[in-house]
Amino acid sequence: MTDTQFQYIDGEWRDGDGDDDLVVRDPAAPDDPIVSFTGASRSQATAAVRAADAASETWAAASPEEREAVLYAVADRIDDHHEALAETLTREEGKPISSSRAEVGRAAELFRFFASFARTAAGETLPSSDPETVTYTVREPLGVVALVTPWNFPIATPTWKLAAAVATGNSVVLKPSSETPMIARALVEHLEAAGLPEGVVNLVVGSGSTVGDAILTDDRIDGVSFTGSTDVGRHIAATVAERGLPVQTEMGGKNPQVVLPDADIEAAADAAAAGAFGLTGQACTATSRLIVHEDIAEELTDAVVARAEDIEVGPGMEDPDMGPAVSAEQDDTNFRYVEVAEAEGATRLTGGGRPDGRADDPGYFIEPTVFGGVESGMRIAQEEVFGPVLSILVVSDFEEALAVANDVEYGLSASLFTSDMASARRFTEAIEAGVVKINGTTTGSQIQMPFGGMKASSSETQKELGHRAYEFYTHRKAVYRTDP
Numbered sequence: 229m230t231d232t233q234f235q236y237i238d239g240e241w242r243d244g245d246g247d248d249d250l251v252v253r254d255p256a257a258p259d260d261p262i263v264s265f266t267g268a269s270r271s272q273a274t275a276a277v278r279a280a281d282a283a284s285e286t287w288a289a290a291s292p293e294e295r296e297a298v299l300y301a302v303a304d305r306i307d308d309h310h311e312a313l314a315e316t317l318t319r320e321e322g323k324p325i326s327s328s329r330a331e332v333g334r335a336a337e338l339f340r341f342f343a344s345f346a347r348t349a350a351g352e353t354l355p356s357s358d359p360e361t362v363t364y365t366v367r368e369p370l371g372v373v374a375l376v377t378p379w380n381f382p383i384a385t386p387t388w389k390l391a392a393a394v395a396t397g398n399s400v401v402l403k404p405s406s407e408t409p410m411i412a413r414a415l416v417e418h419l420e421a422a423g424l425p426e427g428v429v430n431l432v433v434g435s436g437s438t439v440g441d442a443i444l445t446d447d448r449i450d451g452v453s454f455t456g457s458t459d460v461g462r463h464i465a466a467t468v469a470e471r472g473l474p475v476q477t478e479m480g481g482k483n484p485q486v487v488l489p490d491a492d493i494e495a496a497a498d499a500a501a502a503g504a505f506g507l508t509g510q511a512c513t514a515t516s517r518l519i520v521h522e523d524i525a526e527e528l529t530d531a532v533v534a535r536a537e538d539i540e541v542g543p544g545m546e547d548p549d550m551g552p553a554v555s556a557e558q559d560d561t562n563f564r565y566v567e568v569a570e571a572e573g574a575t576r577l578t579g580g581g582r583p584d585g586r587a588d589d590p591g592y593f594i595e596p597t598v599f600g601g602v603e604s605g606m607r608i609a610q611e612e613v614f615g616p617v618l619s620i621l622v623v624s625d626f627e628e629a630l631a632v633a634n635d636v637e638y639g640l641s642a643s644l645f646t647s648d649m650a651s652a653r654r655f656t657e658a659i660e661a662g663v664v665k666i667n668g669t670t671t672g673s674q675i676q677m678p679f680g681g682m683k684a685s686s687s688e689t690q691k692e693l694g695h696r697a698y699e700f701y702t703h704r705k706a707v708y709r710t711d712p
């Protein structure tokens with residue numbers, strides 16, 4: 229494999245031969261490209277699907293021990309190359325190196341967790357109404373699955389799809405974001421080195437509209453798992469819907485943290501700052517709306533603004549509190565939403581500019597930004613920014629807080645800070661979100677817990693993560709066997 233080879237098709241590393249010239253940049257120093265390469269063509273994407281299809285029968289027939297062993301070996305390799313992988317991730321995505329280390333560590337954990345699916349993704353035997361007939365279900369792999377992933381958790385997200393798919397006997401075509409191809413390539417290199425048979429995992433890097441479309445319209449694809457923006461997810465779901473394929477789309481968010489007067493205000497402020505700014509706001513579960521009771525609005529606002537102003541922003545390799553935005557496009561989006569919010573009449577309480585001393589820095593840096601005086605109908609309260617921009621909305625009671633929290637098209641993650649059990653219970657029941665936290669940040673999840681949104685955040689086909697994530701990647705057949 230050379231520096232420009234990002235396509236891994238049927239066990240071979242290749243240069244792309246498509247029309248897209250792609251450049252990988254360090255978001256902290258984008259003027260100095262890390263590598264330039266050619267994206268895959270449609271015919272390479274098709275070749276990747278063909279290779280996955282050709283490998284699928286043998287891999288489906290591989291023993292649970294064989295599938296499990298490969299995934300454990302990948303986990304060990306990730307541990308052995310932990311620091312190099314973390315640096316690759318930070319160089320192209322920009323997040324603080326300690327966050328990359330945590331994400332790489334999580335990838336190894338995910339491989340170990342999903343390796344167990346090889347042995348445990350089981351059917352069940354059910355009581356039969358007919359004593360002559362045995363009734364049971366079996367799980368079988370879908371076949372070839374397409375995995376389309378974003379840049380913000382560029383090793384964890386491909387891993388939690390791929391490991392679950394491969395453990396359950398599927399072969400895979402992975403199309404990662406073109407913003408973060410180096411970490412995707414490194415991941416696939418470790419799969420190859422761990423002994424995964426040729427064709428079981430294929431990697432194609434190129435524009436979504438070219439290679440994504442070639443993969444998704446190929447008849448040999450048996451299922452699609454997508455994580456990314458709501459617009460693209462809906463387009464993908466519509467593209468494959470007419471063929472009736474299983475499709476899982478996990479998409480955008482506009483996640484609320486509600487704070488009631490009986491809450492621990494310091495803990496709520498810590499959580500809001502961590503949730504809004506921790507990963508430069510580039511988490512689908514990032515806190516973007518702080519919905520606060522009027523009795524504590526001033527105190528909490530001051531506490532959050534103080535924390536925002538304390539955050540050190542800088543290049544990810546220097547391990548600051550907050551790194552740059554991932555790309556020029558995301559950088560533009562962040563500053564555009566600062567203008568949108570001000571034009572709508574929101575009050576900029578802090579941030580919204582380049583950090584001190586970085587006015588002429590080419591890096592995509594922005595100060596942690598907090599807006600007050602936000603009303604629920606404003607665009608800044610409705611649309612996903614995917615940057616470190618927090619809106620504070622003041623309400624006069626809990627029911628209003630709930631109504632405001634639910635007053636968006638999204639429904640991914642939501643949090644409530646309170647010391648009252650009845651409020652916690654009411655919130656858990658009434659909030660329209662796939663992930664609910666009581667006295668915790670909207671961000672963060674445990675891998676044994678199912679993960680996914682509601683409303684415009686998810687197709688709600690089947691949750692990712694958790695001990696039943698194999699369900700998406702398997703058919704379930706109901707068998708009635710009457711012995712002759």
Ligand code: NAD
Pocket residue numbers: 376377378379380381403404405406434435436437439440441444455456457458460461463464478479480481511512612614640681685
């Ligand atoms: P994106 O939707 O722009 O891209 C996601 C992937 O889809 C990329 O690989 C992209 O190349 C591909 N793609 C784009 N157009 C395509 C097309 N027409 N056909 C096939 N593939 C296509 O998202 P992004 O900018 O990479 O990531 C940010 C978004 O992801 C945010 O909206 C965020 O909320 C969301 N996200 C959601 C979750 C979740 O679990 N719900 C997790 C992380 C990120």
